[in-house]
Amino acid sequence: MPKISEIEPTPNPNAMKFILREPLTWGITRSYDNAEAAQADELASTLFGIDHVTNVFYVDHWITVTQDGGADWQELMRKLAAPIRDAPAADAHSEQMAAQSTAALSSENLSETDRARLAKINDILDEQVRPYLQGDGGDLYVIGLEGNLLSVHYQGACGSCPSSISGTLAGIENLVRQIEPDLEVIAV
Incomplete structure (x- = not known):
């Protein structure tokens, strides 16, 4: 389970970046613009279940969550922290998927x-x-x-x-x- 090391604002005022001590993936990016697209991803799906979340993006040691501008960041960050901390860390399966993704791009x-x-x-x-x-x-x-x-x-x-x-x-x-x-x- 990844622990949150830091939380940083981004140039986008509606997005916050969570830096983790353990990776969520090994080079595989996950990007979702809505809850429907995230259905197969437990972490992203859980985050979309929190009011005001509009985008979830993560790779390796960090995750960025974007909101619709209607939430107070302090309150929203507390709600986001628990599912992020509960997410499984990256494993050998993620590393294998990265290799397959690279091979597919080259072919x-x-x-x-x-x-x-x-x-x-x-x-x-x-x-x-x-x-x-x-x-x-x-x-x-x-x-x-x-x-x-x-x-x-x-x-x-x-x-x-x-x-x-x-x-x-x-x-x-x-x-x-x-x-x-x-x-x-x-x-x-």
Whole structure:
């Protein structure tokens, strides 16, 4: 059972990041925008059962919970703490799932050229974007690459943060255009 080490605000005033002493997963991100999507995830489902919760995102040693703006954070954090502490810590099964997820991405129906392009894009995102997003309680993953269109999806606090759709997205587009000048980036 993970113990909460710290609770940090994020740039999104409606999201709070809980830093844990033990991991919930080994590299597998879990992101849910509603209770229906979280039905198969016991932790996320329990958190959505708490009034005002609108998004749950977690990976490794942290979890970000977003609310609708109608709750007092002090009261809401007390309600969120118990299910987070009661959640099972990551185990070997999570590690196996991470390996399967990575294998599925590399065997995606992309040409060799597009796989190489995607690898370069992910390298630059891993180095210069994801650490900052994760530091603020969110993350980003690439959904697709079709021609000159790169589709990305924000997770956690970044998913509903106004700056992610404007400033951060423009910054990502400028960054990947260093590799491919004609690349357009959209958030989905």
